[in-house]
Amino acid sequence: MEEQDKNIQFKISNELIEKVELLVNSQDDKTILELLNDYHHADIAEILEELKTEQSTYIIKLLDSEKTSDILMEMDDDDREKILASLSIKEIAEEVEELDTDDAADIIAELPEERQEAVISQIEDEEHKAEIQELLTYDENTAGSLMAKELVSVNENWTVTECVKEMRAQAENVTRVHSIYVVDEAEKLIGRLSLKDLLMASPRAHISTVYIPKVDYVKVFEDVEDVAKIMQKYDLEAIPVVDENKILLGRITIDDIVDVIKEEADKDYQLAAGITQDVEADDSIIELTKARLPWLFLGLIGGIGAFIIMEGFQSSFEKYAVLFFFTPLIAAMAGNVGVQSSAIIVQGLANDDVKGSINNRLIKEMLLAALNGVILALFLFGFVWATKGDFLTALAISVSLVVVIIIAGLIGTFVPLFLDKKGIDPAIATGPFITTSNDIFGILIYFWIAKLILGI
Amino acid sequence: MEEQDKNIQFKISNELIEKVELLVNSQDDKTILELLNDYHHADIAEILEELKTEQSTYIIKLLDSEKTSDILMEMDDDDREKILASLSIKEIAEEVEELDTDDAADIIAELPEERQEAVISQIEDEEHKAEIQELLTYDENTAGSLMAKELVSVNENWTVTECVKEMRAQAENVTRVHSIYVVDEAEKLIGRLSLKDLLMASPRAHISTVYIPKVDYVKVFEDVEDVAKIMQKYDLEAIPVVDENKILLGRITIDDIVDVIKEEADKDYQLAAGITQDVEADDSIIELTKARLPWLFLGLIGGIGAFIIMEGFQSSFEKYAVLFFFTPLIAAMAGNVGVQSSAIIVQGLANDDVKGSINNRLIKEMLLAALNGVILALFLFGFVWATKGDFLTALAISVSLVVVIIIAGLIGTFVPLFLDKKGIDPAIATGPFITTSNDIFGILIYFWIAKLILGI
DSSP states (O other), X not given: OHHHHHHHSOSOOHHHHHHHHHHHHTXXXXXXXXXXXXXXXXXXXXXXHHSOHHHHHHHHHHSOHHHHHHHHHHSXXXXXXXXXXXXXXXXXXXXXXHSOHHHHHHHHHHSOHHHHHHHHHHOOXXXXXXXXXXXHTSOTTBHHHHOBSOOOEEETTSBHHHHHHHHHHHHTTOSOOOEEEEEOTTOBEEEEEEHHHHHHSOTTSBHHHHOBSOOOOEETTSBHHHHHHHHHHTTOSEEEEEOTTOBEEEEEEHXXXXXXXXXXXXXHHHHXXXXXXXXXXXXXXXXXXXHHHHHHHHHHHHHHHHHHHHHHTTTTTGGGHXXXXXXXXXXXXXXXXXXXXXXXXXXXXXTTOOOSOHHHHHHHHHHHHHHHHHHHHHHHHHHHHHHHOOHHHHHHHHHHHHHHHHHHXXXXXXXXXXXXHTTSOGGGGSTHHHHHHHHHHHHHHHHHHHHHXXXX | OHHHHHHHSOSOOHHHHHHHHHHHHTTOHHHHHHHHHTSOHHHHHHHHHHSOHHHHHHHHHHSOHHHHHHHHHHSOHHXXXXXXXXXXXXXXXXXXHHSOHHHHHHHHHHSOHXXXXXXXXXXXXXXXXXXXXXXXXXXXXXXXXXXXXXOOEEETTSBHHHHHHHHHHHHTTOSXXXXXXXXXXXXXXXXEEEHHHHHHSOTTOBHHHHOBSOOOOEETTSBHHHHHXXXXXXXXXXXXXXXXXXXXXXXXXXXXXXXXXXXXXXXXXXXXXXXXXXXXXXXXXXXXXXXXXXXXXXXXXXXXHHHHHHHHTGGGTTTOHHHHHTHHHHHHHHXXXXXXXXXXXXXXXXXXXXXXXXXXXXXXXXXXXXXHHXXXXXXXXXXXXXHHOOHHHHHHHHHXXXXXXXXXXXXXXXXXXXXXXXXXXXXXXXXXXXXXHHHHHHHHHHHHHHHHHHTO
């Protein structure tokens, strides 16, 4: 039972990776097979990700396609792409043959266009081929793109005995049964049977007398994020997918939804940090630059904007150089408050927690920002007055701080709500976008108010 | 089949909420019961969250405890707390009686301490009571705190027929069966039976001949985040929990793990945005201030630090005022680069993607930051030279920008890696913490280098 304790410390050790490398280099196929036989495909995927592409391809070609198809599915997109590029059309078709339709379609969609058709034409199982071709027609981010064709469905006219017999046949192709869907003669979804109910039903009962007519489902063109929300809300582990006429097309399982939730969270996090594309720490410097540089450039433009504003006030404030020394403070506070308020709205929108009108939101944020602003400004006032001894300067700086914080909070609240209303992902409003615009507005407001109070 | 189409547009309409409010105010119990009967408990929970506490408590008292216990579990912690506070000990005990042990323990743990004991003593089912008491002993964030005692387990010595009979009895208490765990005489976990296998096995076969000896499990004191990683990695929908001697104690299901993943992602996102406590857009201004003010205060201290640095360079201000006008730009770039690099590391650590040594990471980030820095600096150099016509100033500002970006990237990379090594949550290093320290370092480095180049 070695496998079991390995799962507990589920990180692959460097020793193991080195051992596999050595075995591959010495082409000791027998020992490789023996060694890897003990490991779960998710673990083997992790090992392969650490090897050079030639080495991992060597292992993929060595192992059985039943196992390698699962391994490939567990690997990072980039690493998988490299391996697929060194496999022949026929070898890829063999992997695809072993996979469930949803995974098969995903793999094919990742291939260069010219190889896609070739791989599909090599799939021997005609039904599998047709199902994969159907799945490839659905747009990314729709329920159809996430569903698998594998499911267990029974006809309402069958008896429990017939149903169990049919299910045995169908279940061979289905990794996890979850629910049994009940359809009418036209394949229209009319209800479900739980395995538990089936276990307890009399063998001669007709399905029409034991099935549950209430069944949650989603339409095939539904957005995947909405599917994720529905499955989370109703604690579903699988949901059937139907077309406009309620004809049963496939089903989505919770493991795919977990991936959607993770990806969505990762994307929002990256946007908030000013990283556009989906990159990982291990991506190339070019990839990382593509994801990071545009936002930095935005920040640079913002900084130049701040420079122009400050230069414009240069003549007015020759006597008050001290005001210029507080611009980083003002910019930082405007940025921080903006990020805080936008993050709360973005997260609230993602969780459907934001209720009430935009006006109420803005009034609440104004009060909140005013409260925080006054507390911070009192502290700053004390500092400036104590160190500079100039009441009016201290007053000008701290009053500006309060106003800047309030306006930054309002911008941070308004922008994501506005984007959301316009159908644009509000997550884009967090991070550098809000920081940069708040920097500029903050500094501008700061000098205006200082000018007013100091009577320049 | 009204229920079905409602799920598709799963947001509760304002009309419905107003209707329920009116019905509650006119105490039209019959119509309330009829109306709500069509709704899923997760939908009713959403409706109740929109009502005043007296109104939602009224509905909770009206409905059957079998239904209300599920509704309560779906509600926000805050809203649930308010309703529980207006229920009697006996009423709470009735809700707890209906819940699975994990949910029951969660509800009790949320109660004020003096009510906890009272509620437990009112639970009539002695086994349920003992199981809840056991669950309450496990620390938060351990597998034990997340598991439920409800599961289906069979003895290796039973036949398939005995097993099915036993399972029927056990399954009555288990919402979703998932796997069937196989134990020996001492209740030690030795394997599993899949429902699918059971469906296909001969009725007279002994369990010991059909069970799968490979079974993933976690120990009861395992960290929940690690449990989440294991279940995600191995695509598990349920995992058994055992004690040090492998005695089967309970199991954790994927729906609880989805919640853990969501909460973890939300927490990291909030930390990156400078929000400490777990707050929502709908929380009170005081709650939101508690979560936001500390980080803003940190930013204020940083701004005062920047002020002190700039004041130290004041003597240069008269001749090189332009340098001071670029401090917001320098601070913004230092902050943005720091947030980007720390976010990538934090996310990589969370996903176990960060491989290799700290030194390699730092070298990579240095190259990346240098590349980005040079591109940005060339642009800035062009701008300053074109508008100011002063080669040396343009050079000083752009060279400093490159150095500041490199150092900001290194700090952003190093701090989360260092925190992680020390066992501190690296997510704390993103957001205001890194922005503030990078602001100060950035401005300091900027003036030093400018001084060096301009020979001030």
